[in-house]
Amino acid sequence: MRIFRSLLIPVLALLAALLTGAIVMLIFGDNPLKAYQGLFAGAFGDGRAWATTIRKMTPLILTGLSVAYAFKAGLLNIGASGQFIFGTVCSVAVGISMEGMPMLIHLPLAIGAGIVGGMFWGAIPGLLKVYTGAHEVIVTIMLNYVASLFAGWTVYAGGTQGQTPGPLWDPTAGAISETPDVLASAQIPWMFGPPYRVHWGVVLALLVAVLFWWLIYKSIFGFELRTVGQNIKAARYAGIAVNRTIILAMTIAGGLAGLAGAIETLGLNHKFAPEFSGAVGFDGITVALLGQTHPLGVVLAAFMFGALDGGASRMQFESGVAADIIQVIQALVLAFVAAPMIIRSIFRARWLSEAEGQATLTTGWGGN
Amino acid sequence: MEGWKGASVNQLVWKRTQLISIVVIALLLLMAILVNTTALRQQTWLRVLFGISALNFMLRASVPLILGALSGILCERSGIINIGIEGMMLAGAFGAFFFKVQTNSWPLLASLMVGVLAALLVGGLMGFLHALFSIRYRMDQIISGTVIIVLATGITSYLFDRDAVAQGKFGEIRIPLLADIPVIGNVLFNNPPITYLALILVVVLHVAIFYTRWGLRTRAVGEHPSAADTVGINVNRFRYLNTTLGGMLAGLAGGFLVLEAVGQFQEGMTAGRGFIALAAMIFGNWNPFGALAAALLFGYTQALQNELLLAGVTTIPRQFVSMLPYVVTIVAVAGFVGRVRPPAAEGKVYETEAH
Amino acid sequence: MLDETSTPLLFYSSPKLEERILNDQPVLQVNSITKRFPGVVANEDVSLALYPGEILALLGENGAGKSTLMNVIYGLYQPSEGEIFVKGQPVSMNSPRDAIALGIGMVHQHFQLVPVMTVAENIMLGSESVKNGLLDTRAVARRITELSERYNLAVDPYAVIEDLPVGVRQRVEIVKALYRNVDILILDEPTAVLTPQEIDGLFEVMNLLKSQGHSIIFITHKLKEVLRVADRIAVLRDGKLVGQTTPHDSTEAELAAMMVGREVILTVDKTAAHPGAAVLEIDGVAARDDLGQPALRGVSLAVHAGEIVGVAGVQGNGQTELVEVLTGLRHADGGHIRINGQELTNASPRQITDAGQMSHVPEDRHAYGMVASYDVAHNMVLNSYYRPPFARAGVINEPAIHQYATQLVAEFDVRTPSVDALAGSLSGGNQQKMVVAREFSRPLKLLVVAQPTRGIDVGSIEFIHNQIVSKRDEGVAVLVVSSELDEIMALSDRIAVMYKGEIIDIVPRSQATREGLGLLMAGVKD
Known part of the structure; x- marks a missing residue:
């Protein structure tokens, strides 16, 4: 019931x-009927449609969890997209370097770099909130712009006025600003290879959701987090280290979004270019709220949004309704x-x- | 809270901040006059920092921030947090563009006026929606603002016809005599109409908030709604009214972008200006003149970014130069938010006691 | 001579009153008012009349329905049933605006003043004078000065409310009502925040207003005050009018019994204290309030094992900050706090509860004492959730929490459907008993209790008072902070009076009088 x-x-x-x-x-x-028909076909019509849906769902689970996690502590993380981008850049940086490393070490390192990058980007608004009172909403939004400019610089092909190219830029790409491909040893293997292109990242995301559930509802740490979110004064009264909890909440939320970025790049795109936006980060807000910030709800909401996103292009193609x-x-x-x-x-x-x-x-x- | 404690430290800090900003503005003005009227003009760096074009750009970049901040002040003074300024601005910009395109064949001025009206209307609609969500449906105001942004982004991209072109935009209106004052005249009295309007609105809103019946009631509603309710003031009606008016101002800011600055609509063209405006409102302590000063500061960082890139005086990658406005906003919010005092009842649903 | 009936009779033994009732038309009359809220009947079939130039006391304990009835009369609530007559005319009021227009004014228990605005702005709010589109503050200020001279209510029109002491704010509220030309004035618990001397001043003002033809409804739960100032008394209990009388015809004990529905012991039963060693030592503590203003200016105080020290004072003189500094919720700028000889200045709340074996019943139970959206069980372990058996190796042990909570609920008589019920759904008295249960059920050396009985029913008050005394008798050092002078007098062995962030004096209970304490609360020391 x-x-x-x-x-x-x-x-x-x-x-x-x-x-x-x-x-x-x-x-x-x-014509909405035709549009929804196309949407449904694009999301669930055949194996490839399902694969698209799952592919789109994977990062949404993690950015949704990111927003949900901060939300449990009463914080609104609008910065998941910045954290996603920052995590992406960090994981790509590791992924394109360290040639000859075995996958068993290289892949976890690259994923870990994404998490750490996201955590760093998430910790900033947490620290600013605690020590200066700056509202996390404004700070995270500003940091989204900064992150995307920073990421743009890392792959910058160089300018006409003698500006040096960015450190991650692929010289073989000529004037195009993008990184080289991530080394094979840092790529997440396919669960179902082409034409389906579903990688093991989805399993990782689901495992993280289970961990999230345990942490929030079963551990002391989760009790403290939820108490801070429900009544911050009572939390302080109860002896909970409120400041530490807030900083940690934003840091872990950032880590989750960073992981999303890592998985998306190492599993699917295999490189980074400035036009890869962090829109999934923004969608994380909707997914988290739709899932009532419960991990199971977030997974279901991500699935739904994955289906909407996955079916969108087929809808546009078949019915002519703008995606x-x-x-x-x-x-x-x-x-x-x-x-x-x-x-x-x-x-x-x-x-x-x-x-x-x-x-x-x-x-x-x-x-x- | 007691008499024995004297004037609050907050107020003292605020007075000091006001003093500092007046001094800074005076110094800036002095430098600008010096640089633009003497041989100092030859120094590239001085020109980048204080040249007429930097000052002009500053004002132009400030207009949407001023209007956005005033929008925020209107809403928040009545107790509604408005994080959705960005969305209202974007919707206003699109509304202005859409109707400007529809009336391309009309005389330019009439067509532009239609655009302005559309910006006001669409912005007002978004403001009303925000009020409806927050008051009638008791949605968390921060989430409601987020909804407004997501909704505006979605709808404007869905409806945006990428082949449409708006023809013409507002030109400068030179105010006789005043415009002949060196430097100041050039910067302040030779501008397009929405820029003048924004500056006039700062004064109008200041008077309205602090010296009229509407302002007194608005402040009471935002600070202590039940005090207003118990003397028979309809709290939620004021909140609806102010949030809708605020939406109109944010819409006008969007209208400025399309009708006065760029001339066209682009997807996501507000590029965070709504949020920077919000920061300007906080920085300005919810006062119109404070917001004006803050908006000019943020506008100046954008001008600086622009001038630096144009002058080619630095080898710093342009991405880092472009971060300037965003980073300054974070610094401002982080440095000041603890010292300003928002309207006390902000963000809280007011359940009138009447049953 | 009490009419213990549910439908009150307009019958009085005093001939003078009877004569008036026969001759005068009431200025205000409510007939069979019933007010229902979802799940609650706040007023049931209440009929009452108010006559010109009288003070009618409306007596009842917390939750008896006094405020609801007044909100109905003031147009804030619409009655579910019944009629209201003002000066003989039936009226229906949809907002306070209607009530004001009919000449009804109200001074609310929680002042309805905007702290950041001036006195004049607050007074004119809703009835502004406007000249040329702008506010005519000077005209308003003139009118305020006139009124304050006429009714002996000194206020400065240009002062900002948040800079004013509580007593002056109350004057502003009264002037605000008079500014609207009301002749019926409702005063809701006006004496709760005042010193005894300020109460005298208020009663003088009330008598002055009465002599100029105003009628006053005086809401209170304090019996002595009723007997002193009222012309007639009406008693509400559980939403019903249980009787009307006059001060001539009743005694304190009778009124108390009528108010509560049973015999009430008006004093707390306790034996003499046997103080031991000092448990809490406060030495020259200074701190600032939320706005950065000095709130504590060198407070020194010691509380010994087995004694209750009461802290009295007008609200806002640093009591709240003192408790917060003691419990680790506020930073001390100077001075030392030692508990059991251990230096705990600026220690974290958890260090203080653990190392000092301290418990804290906070002043504002909704904000600090509980998480309304948690169930009773988790509120019972709000500050011990991390200890065995409630958690092991970082994992919460739900069955242990459940079992412990069930036991406490029974022991402290917390009326709740189950420990799974949300804390927010309990009544105020039961929420407070929940907080007390949690805080009193630990090994204790020091107990800090702030406003332990604010806004709760008499039964819960008696229960909590007895619990506090029994903790003292077990050898716990107890610090009680309360703005209710009666509570301080009833519980304390020694009384410390705070004024402007300092302890102005410490008086043994045996030497304390209401008047003496009142003078100290107003800052007057010999």
């Missing part, structure tokens, strides 16, 4: 979002999930209690 109820709001939210999306399409002269409508639908899902009261009024579901599933954060700019 409890599981049924907690699944109810996300499912209704998705339904409402698809309906609203259809209305938007109708208003602007698109961007998916982003609109995802935003609507977020809106409906964050305000279950809207769902209540749409579905006239008076039996949904008012506060159910309502997300709350520490508010205000004062850092408390």
Whole structure:
């Protein structure tokens, strides 16, 4: 019963979002039926569609967990995309160097570099929040821009005014700004090779979700984290090291997003170029909220978003509806999930209690 | 909280900050006049830092930040945190572009005015939506703001026709006599209309917030809503009104980008300006003039970035130069947030006691 | 001579009152008011009348429905059933604006003043004077000066509220009501925050207002005050009006019994203290408040094993900060704190609870004492979750927590459906008993208790008071901070009075009088 109820709001939210999306399409002269048909076919139509969905889902699980983790401590990590990019750059840096290393060492090192990079980028807003009171939302957003500029520099092909190329730039690429391919010893092996292209990263992501669950709900550390998120004053009163918990929460959240970046590059892209954005980091917010910040929910939400993202290009191809409508639908899902009261009024579901599933954060700019 | 403690340290720090910013602005002005009227102009570095073009760029870069910060002040003074300025700005920019394109065949001025109205309307709509989420549906205000951003990003890319072109944009209006003042006249009195409007709005909002009935009630609603409620003021109506007005200002900032600065729409063209505006609001202690000063500072970092790249005086990779505005924002927020005092009731749902 | 009936009779023994009731028309009359909230009936069939130029005391304990009834009269709540008449006319009020227009004003228990705005701004809020589109602050200030002279309520129109002491803020609230030309004034627990001398001043103002024709409803749970100032008394219990009387016709004990529904022991039973060695030694402690202002200016105090030291003072004179510094929640800028001879200045809360064997019942139980969204079980281990048997090797042991909580709930009579119920769903008294259960069930040397009975029912108050005394008798050193002078007088063996961040004097209980303490609370020392 409890599981049924907690699944109810996300499912209704998705339904409402698809309906609203259809209305938007109708208003602007698109055919929603054809669009959704294409979307479904692109997500689940055949083996390759499933593979795409799983591929898209993998980083979303981790960025979703990243946001969910910070959320448990009452923090909103809008910086998952910056942490993702920073993790990517770090893992690529390790992945393209150290030739001749056995995979058993090289791959974990490269993944570890991604985690550490993300942790570093996540620790900054945590430290600033604790020691200066700077709100993590503004800091993480600014750091997203800085991270993407920094990453852009690392692969910069050099300028006309004598600027030196970035350290990770691939000289054989000529004027194109990108890194060389990650060495084979640092690539995550395929679980199902081409044409499916599903790598073992998805299993890793699921394992991390299980670890997340244990940590949050079974360990002392999780109890402290949740107490800080629920009532920071009571946490301080109870003798919990609140500052340490906040810094650690942001650091670990950053590590999760960094891991997402590492897995995405080492498993799939095998290199980094500035146009690889950290959009999955931003989607992590929606995934985390849709999954009610519970690891199982996050995995399910990531699957759903993976399907939406995976089916989008086929939808555009088959129905001519711009793939961007998916982003609109995802935003609507977020809106409906964050305000279950809207769902209540749409579905006239008076039996949904008012506060159910309502997300709350520490508010205000004062850092408390 | 007690009388025996005297004026609060916060206020003293704030007074000092005000003093420092006045001194800095005066020094900047002095340097600008010196550099632009004497042979110092020949020094590349001085020109980069204080040249007319740097100052002009500063003001231009500041306008969306000023409007965005004023938008934030309107919302937050009434107790609604508005993290969605970025989204409202983007939506406003798109609205302006969309209607500008539709009316390309009209006389330029009329078409531009339609664009401005559309920016106001779309921004206001987004503001109203934010209020609706936060008040009627009791959504966490930070999340509601995030929703606004994601929604605006999605809808604008979905609807954006990449082949559409807007023809023409606002030109400078030279104010006679005043524009002839050396340096200052060139920077301040030879600007396009939305720039003037933004500067005028700073004054208007200052007076409105501190010296009118609406302002008094707005402040009361944001600081202590039940105090307002118990004297018969409808708290949530004020919040709806102010958040919608705030959305309109953010929309106008977007309109500025399309109709006055760039002339076209690009996906994600706000590029974090909404957030920098938010930082300017905090930095400016929720006061219009404070926000103006902060916005000018942030605008100056953007101008500096621009001038440095143009002048080619540095071999620092351009990516690092481009980080400047973002890093300065972080430093400003980190250095000041503990010392400013946001409206006390911010971010909290007000449940009126009436049943 | 008490009418213990659910439907009150308008019958009084005092001939003068009876005459008035026959002749005068009430300025305000409520008939059979019922107010229901989801799951609760806050007022049931209450009928009451207020006559011109009288002070009607509305007596009842916390949760009896006094504030709900007044909020109905002030237009903040709409009654579920019943009618309201003002000056003979039936009225329906949808907001305080309507009540104000009908001449009803209210001074709320929690002041409704915006701290960062000036007195004039607060007073005009909602009834602003506007000239040329701008606020006419000078006209408002003139009017305020007029009113404050006429009613002997000195306030400076240009002062900022947060710089004013509590007593002055209350005057501002009264002027704010008078500014709106009200003739019916509701005062909700106005004496809770005042010193005895300030209370005298307030009563003078109330009598002055009465003599000028205003009618006052005075809400309180303090019996002595009722007997001193009221013309008539109405008693509410569990949302119902249980009787009306006059000060002539009743005694404190009768009123107490009527208010609670049973005989009440008005004093705490305790024997003489046998103080042992000093457990808590505070030496010259200084600290600042949240805004960076000095809040403690060299506080020194010792609490010995087996004694209760009460800290009295008008709210906001550093008591909150003192408790926070002692318990590790606030940084001390100077001075020393020793517990059991161990230096624990600026130690973390956990170090202090562990090393000092200290327990802390916080002033604000919602903010500090509990996590409302956790169940009772986890609140019971809020500060011991990491210790065996509740956790082993970093893993939480749910069955052990459950079992421990179940035991405490029974022992401390916490009324909850089960230990799985959310703490936020319990009544105030039971939440406080939950906090007390957690804090009192540890090996203890020192107990710091702040505002232990704020906002809870008489039954829970008695229970908690007895628990505190029994801890003392076990040899625990107890520090009680309370703004209720009666509570301090009832519990303490020695009384320390705080004023402007200092301990102005320490008086043995045997030598303490209300008047003497009141003078100290106002900063007057011989």
